[in-house]
Amino acid sequence: AQSVTQLGSHVSxxxxxxxxxxxxxxxxxxxxxxxxxxxxxxxxxxxLKYTSAATLVKGINGFEAEFKKSETSFHLTKPSAHMxxxxxxxxxxxxxxxxxxxxxxxxxxxxxxxx
Amino acid sequence: xxxxxxxxxxLVQPVGSPLSLECTVEGTSNPNLYWYRQAAGRGLQxxxxxxxxxxxxxxxxxxxxxxxxxxxxxxxxxxxxxxSDSGFYLCAWSVEEDNTGELFFGEGSRLTxx
Numbered sequence: 374a375q376s377v378t379q380l381g382s383h384v385s386x387x388x389x390x391x392x393x394x395x396x397x398x399x400x401x402x403x404x405x406x407x408x409x410x411x412x413x414x415x416x417x418x419x420x421l422k423y424t425s426a427a428t429l430v431k432g433i434n435g436f437e438a439e440f441k442k443s444e445t446s447f448h449l450t451k452p453s454a455h456m457x458x459x460x461x462x463x464x465x466x467x468x469x470x471x472x473x474x475x476x477x478x479x480x481x482x483x484x485x486x487x488x
Numbered sequence: 489x490x491x492x493x494x495x496x497x498x499l500v501q502p503v504g505s506p507l508s509l510e511c512t513v514e515g516t517s518n519p520n521l522y523w524y525r526q527a528a529g530r531g532l533q534x535x536x537x538x539x540x541x542x543x544x545x546x547x548x549x550x551x552x553x554x555x556x557x558x559x560x561x562x563x564x565x566x567x568x569x570x571x572s573d574s575g576f577y578l579c580a581w582s583v584e585e586d587n588t589g590e591l592f593f594g595e596g597s598r599l600t601x602x
Contacts, residue, residue: 405588405589405590407590409593414576414596414598415595415596416494416578416580416593416594416595416596417532417578417580417591417593418593419590419591419592422588422590424588463531463532467588467589467590468589474582474587474588474589475522475534475537475589476534476589476591477534478531478532479531480530480531481531481532
């Protein structure tokens, strides 16, 4: 069974600082990995996804993530935080069962950005 | 383009009352449909998913049920709500032909059971 671990529940950075949100996964098959962002009282929006092409994946809003098989990690980064980045971030792994693939989500990390 | 609608956006219900949350997808046919529940600090829990009309799979035993009366309509129901049913409910869909599992989410429905 697939699983995702997001260490910590809250990260706080200053505006303009590096954003690093960690995600480690467990999967019995080559994984598909995702990062989603959720703003208060809204649904989840896809930031980026890894589907076994390039290991460095670029997403929306200046975010990127690197797939490292040896470390079973898929950490999310952004060079310079903006106030609008304050949100909750979820890492997810797909179980890849073909047409009925399902995502397993981590518990999420809340990102705060200080002025 | 595809869109997904959920309603109501907010709901306050007494314990023991019934529940019906609706989700409709537009702009696609034969989507896979999902209901997730989000509780504070616990991430997203998959409740039900459906690969076609009348086909429902339940992931966890609970006080809720789901139905898919039409290709692009997914309904979450309960006959008698419990306090523990409070949470943020998210409907999502995926493209059957997309084997990655990528999900597209609705705006969510916040349920408070008092």
